[in-house]
Amino acid sequence: xxxxxxxxxxxxxxxxxxxxxxxxxxxxxxxxxxxxxxxxxxxxxxxxxxxxxxxxxxxxxxxxxxxxxxxxxxxxxxxxxxxxxxxxxxxxxxxxxxxxxxxxxxxxxxxxxxxxxxxxxxxxxxxxxxxxxxxxxxxxxxxxxxxxxxxxxxxxxxxxxxxxxxxxxxxxxxxxxxxxxxxxxxxxxxxxxxxxxxxxxxxxxxxxxxxxxxxxxxxxxxxxxxxxxxxxxxxxxx
Numbered sequence: 001x002x003x004x005x006x007x008x009x010x011x012x013x014x015x016x017x018x019x020x021x022x023x024x025x026x027x028x029x030x031x032x033x034x035x036x037x038x039x040x041x042x043x044x045x046x047x048x049x050x051x052x053x054x055x056x057x058x059x060x061x062x063x064x065x066x067x068x069x070x071x072x073x074x075x076x077x078x079x080x081x082x083x084x085x086x087x088x089x090x091x092x093x094x095x096x097x098x099x100x101x102x103x104x105x106x107x108x109x110x111x112x113x114x115x116x117x118x119x120x121x122x123x124x125x126x127x128x129x130x131x132x133x134x135x136x137x138x139x140x141x142x143x144x145x146x147x148x149x150x151x152x153x154x155x156x157x158x159x160x161x162x163x164x165x166x167x168x169x170x171x172x173x174x175x176x177x178x179x180x181x182x183x184x185x186x187x188x189x190x191x192x193x194x195x196x197x198x199x200x201x202x203x204x205x206x207x208x209x210x211x212x213x214x215x216x217x218x219x220x221x222x223x224x225x226x227x228x229x230x231x232x233x234x235x236x237x238x
Contacts, residue, residue, distance in 0.1 A: 030227045031061035075121035085184035099124045129181040140192045150199040165191045167198035190222035
């Protein structure tokens, strides 16, 4: 039987087996942590051991996060790009006209003015990503307003270096990472639901977990999948 112990935001799957020594592991690709302990080990003893190894756990998870990062995108011909969890190849056209983007089942076609550098192409793509999110986010917010009986005063899309989303519960605002456009839409919905639960409970308390679990029972699986998918390697300037 496996149980979960928490050290801050780190979840550790504890299993007791017929072993002589404790085995602590951090598994790729997501940095999942497991602890195998001898039968009869009390949870507080296992937790104390894990706390003593917290620096090592974080180091291993940091290494895995770096491994999972995408190579930087140059927005060039036949480059691979991800949209809603699917891979597309990019075609770049140069025309003396307003930049635009079209999408078919295999390809993203980016049309830019002659001489447009990688930074300009990236800016065009980013604005397109925001437009795609604006097409789906309001419907999802409305759905979860009804489920949770809350009201979102406004939402914002922005590049975020370390979070998928955030919530200002006093103002009633949520912020979403524009990188979510690259993930499957059900994971975008999970992030929206997560942030909207903060309108009811500002912290990650037991009450927060209970509310989220009641309305989104598979949230742990969604969180794990989201954190296993690659992050961008783009260096963002705030």
